[in-house]
Amino acid sequence: MLCDLCKTKEATVFLTHLVEGNTQNLNLCEPCSQVHDMHDSMGFALADLLLGLGASHQIEKAALACPHCGFSQRDFKKQGRLGCSVCYDIFAEGLALMLRNMHRGVTHTGKVPRKIAAIYQRTAELEALKKSLAQAISKEAYEEAARYRDLIHRMEHTPAQQKENSSQALEEELLPPKNALPGAKNSHQ
Amino acid sequence: MTAESLSNKKNEWLFHSGPHAQIVVSSRVRLARNLEKRPFPGWAKKAERLQLMKEVQVALEALPQMKEAFSEQMENLTLLEKQVLVERHLISREHAEKSAGSALVISMNQTLSVMINEEDHLRIQAILPGFQLKETFALITQVDTQLEENLSFAFHRKLGYLTACPSNVGTGMRVSAMLHLPGLVLLEHMNKIINSVNKMGLVVRGLYGEGSDAIGNLFQISNQITLGEKEEDIIERLHVVIEQILAHETNARGVLRHQQTETLQDQIGRAYGILLHAHSVSTKEALNLLSLLKLGVDLGLFSLEVHALVDELFMEVQPAHLQKSSQLLKMTSKQRDALRARRLRETLEKIPPPGLNNNS
Ligand SMILES: [Zn+2]
Numbered sequence: 326m327l328c329d330l331c332k333t334k335e336a337t338v339f340l341t342h343l344v345e346g347n348t349q350n351l352n353l354c355e356p357c358s359q360v361h362d363m364h365d366s367m368g369f370a371l372a373d374l375l376l377g378l379g380a381s382h383q384i385e386k387a388a389l390a391c392p393h394c395g396f397s398q399r400d401f402k403k404q405g406r407l408g409c410s411v412c413y414d415i416f417a418e419g420l421a422l423m424l425r426n427m428h429r430g431v432t433h434t435g436k437v438p439r440k441i442a443a444i445y446q447r448t449a450e451l452e453a454l455k456k457s458l459a460q461a462i463s464k465e466a467y468e469e470a471a472r473y474r475d476l477i478h479r480m481e482h483t484p485a486q487q488k489e490n491s492s493q494a495l496e497e498e499l500l501p502p503k504n505a506l507p508g509a510k511n512s513h514q
Numbered sequence: 515m516t517a518e519s520l521s522n523k524k525n526e527w528l529f530h531s532g533p534h535a536q537i538v539v540s541s542r543v544r545l546a547r548n549l550e551k552r553p554f555p556g557w558a559k560k561a562e563r564l565q566l567m568k569e570v571q572v573a574l575e576a577l578p579q580m581k582e583a584f585s586e587q588m589e590n591l592t593l594l595e596k597q598v599l600v601e602r603h604l605i606s607r608e609h610a611e612k613s614a615g616s617a618l619v620i621s622m623n624q625t626l627s628v629m630i631n632e633e634d635h636l637r638i639q640a641i642l643p644g645f646q647l648k649e650t651f652a653l654i655t656q657v658d659t660q661l662e663e664n665l666s667f668a669f670h671r672k673l674g675y676l677t678a679c680p681s682n683v684g685t686g687m688r689v690s691a692m693l694h695l696p697g698l699v700l701l702e703h704m705n706k707i708i709n710s711v712n713k714m715g716l717v718v719r720g721l722y723g724e725g726s727d728a729i730g731n732l733f734q735i736s737n738q739i740t741l742g743e744k745e746e747d748i749i750e751r752l753h754v755v756i757e758q759i760l761a762h763e764t765n766a767r768g769v770l771r772h773q774q775t776e777t778l779q780d781q782i783g784r785a786y787g788i789l790l791h792a793h794s795v796s797t798k799e800a801l802n803l804l805s806l807l808k809l810g811v812d813l814g815l816f817s818l819e820v821h822a823l824v825d826e827l828f829m830e831v832q833p834a835h836l837q838k839s840s841q842l843l844k845m846t847s848k849q850r851d852a853l854r855a856r857r858l859r860e861t862l863e864k865i866p867p868p869g870l871n872n873n874s
């Protein structure tokens with residue numbers, strides 16, 4: 326099993342935390358566990374966690390900077406704040422453990438902005454269609470496959486404003502199992 | 515609206531007594547929001563902050579809730595004006611220190627306020643009197659959803675709303691209630707309460723001062739965790755805990771009223787005596803004594819009209835409010851203590867001494 330912190334060395338130290346009555350397991354390698362020991366079990370000092378990583382055995386990462394805003398891990402040590410929203414992806418690895426120790430989980434389960442929710446829905450629909458397409462091809466149902474390919478193509482070329490109504494349109498498309506040849510493309514427009 | 519008319523206007527959330535207002539003074543929800551791919555305020559250059567500030571100000575002023583709002587850049591406010599806003603909990607101390615590139619938009623009734631370029635691009639706050647967490651959340655959600663139409667908030671598929679500090683990431687939401695808990699303090703139960711609340715991932719601290727040594731027996735309880743829990747669940751958890759504290763405080767007041775009547779009368783009588791006769795009173799002393807008067811009103815030792823007078827004094831005795839009312843540009847703390855004592859005497863003279871039979 327690899328160390329939860331550096332993900333490079335074998336974990337030899339197994340810790341159990343109690344966070345608000347829930348146990349949380351942390352598997353660390355020897356050097357990481359020493360960094361960890363310096364902090365109290367509830368929360369690692371913010372900066373030290375990010376920088377502590379670099380200091381122990383990921384020195385090359387300390388020089389890592391956000392290509393969007395130029396923020397580096399060293400700046401985090403000074404400020405305790407990140408540079409921009411892109412930084413969350415750039416420093417994702419170091420942040421992951423910090424967030425796990427700070428919060429109840431590592432995944433947001435609450436509100437999603439309406440515009441973004443619409444994009445998520447569309448992506449999910451596209452993925453579902455692509456899956457159906459692959460299935461149709463594998464069972465050699467080419468007419469069906471052509472219909473899915475057509476729907477995918479049309480969805481990928483729908484302008485942003487029409488996206489929100491796309492799910493309803495799709496349902497209508499998918500319900501009647503009528504002739505689904507490429508020519509049927511225009512029948513619903 | 516001007517800064518002058520803003521500070522002359524009373525705080526709606528302070529003077530309308532909402533549900534359970536005897537114990538829960540106010541309910542507050544704050545959302546941290548940032549614009550996508552723009553450097554956070556602490557990392558942005560001045561020109562970037564100014565540009566963003568203008569964009570956000572325009573978006574805010576267009577909201578129906580912000581009709582005739584107070585909208586001002588921080589550099590155009592005097593130190594005293596900023597301090598008044600801090601005392602009203604409309605801006606943070608950190609924001610009061612900001613100048614060029616930061617701004618502030620406050621709705622006419624002062625229930626909604628937005629700090630632009632504090633630690634995050636937007637810190638949206640809604641505050642309502644009494645125990646109204648759900649109503650406050652509904653109010654702020656409406657504003658947030660409307661703003662989303664015109665502003666692209668930084669949002670991460672996995673981490674939710676992105677904030678300058680990782681401790682706010684996810685919902686970006688901090689829910690809090692201001693509680694007046696003289697009963698639990700007098701019975702020395704506060705440490706126990708604080709410990710058990712902390713175990714639930716919530717934080718209780720003195721509104722002014724630290725830990726159980728809260729000035730004016732005012733405490734703030736809030737959530738700490740913002741990631742991994744839905745907004746509604748955070749609100750619900752806090753709601754349940756506050757209900758329990760409410761019950762404990764009510765209980766404590768009952769014990770004081772019926773089993774420790776003498777202690778209670780002594781404490782409240784002393785508070786009344788000092789406020790009526792003192793010639794120099796610090797903010798801390800004033801708030802502590804006013805807290806006892808407030809308890810006296812709640813327990814029927816004073817007539818009900820006294821409530822509004824005492825609530826008003828809670829705000830009026832604070833340094834910036836006091837100095838503002840004096841019209842003086844400069845005041846030493848000694849002068850302020852003297853003026854504070856005079857204001858207190860003047861008001862207390864209108865209030866008859868406490869007695870256990872005032873209400874019957
Ligand atoms: Zn390791």
Ligand SMILES: [Zn+2]
Pocket residue numbers: 391392393394395396408409410411412413
């Ligand atoms: Zn960045």
